[in-house]
Amino acid sequence: MIKNTPRPINHLVIIGVGLIGGSFSLAIQRNTQIERITGVGRNQKNLECARKRGIIQYCSQDARKAVCDADVVFIAAPVASYADILAQISDVLPASAIVTDAGSTKQSVINDAHKQLKNIEYFVPAHPLAGTEQSGAGAAFADLFEDRWCILTPEENITDPVACQTVSDWWRACGANVMAMHPSEHDDLLAAVSHLPHLAAYAVVNTVSKLKKGTHDPFQFAAGGFRDFTRIASSSPTMWRDIALCNRDALLHKLDALKKELDTMHQALKERDGDSLLVQFEAARLARETWLKAYQSEHN
Amino acid sequence: MIKNTPRPINHLVIIGVGLIGGSFSLAIQRNTQIERITGVGRNQKNLECARKRGIIQYCSQDARKAVCDADVVFIAAPVASYADILAQISDVLPASAIVTDAGSTKQSVINDAHKQLKNIEYFVPAHPLAGTEQSGAGAAFADLFEDRWCILTPEENITDPVACQTVSDWWRACGANVMAMHPSEHDDLLAAVSHLPHLAAYAVVNTVSKLKKGTHDPFQFAAGGFRDFTRIASSSPTMWRDIALCNRDALLHKLDALKKELDTMHQALKERDGDSLLVQFEAARLARETWLKAYQSEHN
Numbered sequence: 001m002i003k004n005t006p007r008p009i010n011h012l013v014i015i016g017v018g019l020i021g022g023s024f025s026l027a028i029q030r031n032t033q034i035e036r037i038t039g040v041g042r043n044q045k046n047l048e049c050a051r052k053r054g055i056i057q058y059c060s061q062d063a064r065k066a067v068c069d070a071d072v073v074f075i076a077a078p079v080a081s082y083a084d085i086l087a088q089i090s091d092v093l094p095a096s097a098i099v100t101d102a103g104s105t106k107q108s109v110i111n112d113a114h115k116q117l118k119n120i121e122y123f124v125p126a127h128p129l130a131g132t133e134q135s136g137a138g139a140a141f142a143d144l145f146e147d148r149w150c151i152l153t154p155e156e157n158i159t160d161p162v163a164c165q166t167v168s169d170w171w172r173a174c175g176a177n178v179m180a181m182h183p184s185e186h187d188d189l190l191a192a193v194s195h196l197p198h199l200a201a202y203a204v205v206n207t208v209s210k211l212k213k214g215t216h217d218p219f220q221f222a223a224g225g226f227r228d229f230t231r232i233a234s235s236s237p238t239m240w241r242d243i244a245l246c247n248r249d250a251l252l253h254k255l256d257a258l259k260k261e262l263d264t265m266h267q268a269l270k271e272r273d274g275d276s277l278l279v280q281f282e283a284a285r286l287a288r289e290t291w292l293k294a295y296q297s298e299h300n
Numbered sequence: 301m302i303k304n305t306p307r308p309i310n311h312l313v314i315i316g317v318g319l320i321g322g323s324f325s326l327a328i329q330r331n332t333q334i335e336r337i338t339g340v341g342r343n344q345k346n347l348e349c350a351r352k353r354g355i356i357q358y359c360s361q362d363a364r365k366a367v368c369d370a371d372v373v374f375i376a377a378p379v380a381s382y383a384d385i386l387a388q389i390s391d392v393l394p395a396s397a398i399v400t401d402a403g404s405t406k407q408s409v410i411n412d413a414h415k416q417l418k419n420i421e422y423f424v425p426a427h428p429l430a431g432t433e434q435s436g437a438g439a440a441f442a443d444l445f446e447d448r449w450c451i452l453t454p455e456e457n458i459t460d461p462v463a464c465q466t467v468s469d470w471w472r473a474c475g476a477n478v479m480a481m482h483p484s485e486h487d488d489l490l491a492a493v494s495h496l497p498h499l500a501a502y503a504v505v506n507t508v509s510k511l512k513k514g515t516h517d518p519f520q521f522a523a524g525g526f527r528d529f530t531r532i533a534s535s536s537p538t539m540w541r542d543i544a545l546c547n548r549d550a551l552l553h554k555l556d557a558l559k560k561e562l563d564t565m566h567q568a569l570k571e572r573d574g575d576s577l578l579v580q581f582e583a584a585r586l587a588r589e590t591w592l593k594a595y596q597s598e599h600n
Contacts, residue, residue: 129521129523149520149521151521181515181516185514185515188511188514189511189518192507192518193508193518193519193521193522193523193526194521194522194523194526196504196508197504197526197530198525199562199565200504200529200562202565202580202584202585203558203561203580203584204497204500204558205584205587205588206561206584206587207492207496207554207557208493209583209584210557210561211488211489211557214485214488215481215485216481216485216489218489218493219493219587219590219594220594221429221449221451221489221490221493221494222493222591222595223430223448223493223494223595225494225497225532225535226493226494226497227592227595228528228529228531228532229497229500229501229528229529229532231525231528232525232528233585234585234588234589237578237581237582237584238578240577240581241578241581244569245569245572245574245577248570248572251569252566252569254507255562255566256566257507257510258503258504258507258562259559259563261503261504261506261507261510262499262500262503262555262558262559262562265502265503265555266552266556266559269544269545269551269555270548270552272545272548274541274545277540280503280506281502281537281540281541282537283506283509284501284502284503284505284506284509284537285502285505285534285535285537287505287508288530288534289534290519291522292527292534295522295527
């Protein structure tokens, strides 16, 4: 539902024209007037692909040149690269340009922005909760954000409310449901429902790998349940290293909480306390089923 | 590939006519001569469904009566119920009858069999690595075991080799690939690739549930990655309690190993050691991708 007509854009610069940056461009172009779109990235082949697909009209490997007359800069690059990117563009960025992003962690990104940007009030931190296992401009598609959450984490008394509303309107124009929350709350929630499962999946795979080898390779007997459980362990290791480091405190806290859960199970199993195991398994099943019902009704 | 013509069966008794017991019956009937099939279970409606679907011809709620002229008894009931089932049938079971099963843990099942069965040499422990999230006779289908592993865990110098070969032939007739291994190796391997992921999925869901509530329900922001990772947390809590208890020692060992992996990640993250995190994530991704390639080439 588009609540406001999205503000027209003169020159949109997308730094990082991958799945997210590319899909944002395809989505926003459907109902927002945009004069020019420039894509910035190191991979010329990817930028060419984006140009051919109508994601961008111009390519650049120089962020400074690209942003000097931008009114909107959209950063869809790995969160670990923000400090560099912002340092590069800060002194050439027009004073009134809105800078927004799609990073998976928000407090780290805000810290980087405070260090580098002169006009911090026009930085609108955002995180669309969407993605696939594919990457690159070739994988981008206009419907990626349809009915997905986009979380904005504006800073109280700092972020310009009009800039925030404008970015919100653009995401709504992309089909997303927009919600605002405190950056630390965002980081805490995402540490639990996204970052922790990734680490747990990586850890379980490594546990299986290190199993003392008998005659047989344990992986030989892994089946469909293992495949789905570990799907996220096929995600980009560098991306997840960066996310983990950028959301360190919240993630350490979640790892502690998970270890506590595993300890409770360990203890119950050690004591052959079937009732306690059952209570724990039933609670998890109920929570998961309740969530799944809501999730499916929203996404089907 | 059927290596031997499967031995004809006079009276096959299936104790527990659910997804596994029902699918075994549908699969084996395709190319094995069977005079009579009786299904034993408490749920009359389920047995009626099995009869209508041609899974069984006769229903019984009394295992003793059913097995007294059986030449094959197939137990496809929860592993925690074996001691009771075997105690019920042991003194009426024909001396030469083959007893086999489909339990997810093997050492516990063998222990139960030793306590109850007079002719332990005709007990052939088996575990077909197949299943879906569905249950009951209504969900059974003949192709369930096609190209799946069925692991036999005969006891050296105890299990009759001819009985073992006969059971192996039946499973091959069901389309399964049969492999024999030591029961403790089976339990160890399955603890790693199946039982541990289930406990980890339950534990992650409970971690999310117990997250200190701010303004938002964390589950609201869970998406596709979370859905797949936690799919196995929707499995039957009683079944998994029983499997955990029956495979206690191997599973405790795997929980310790997983905690060690999580501790290593925790330590690296605490020390902001990105290189160490990357090494761990990359190892997991590589192991998972290598496995997936083999798995997909076998199952597509």
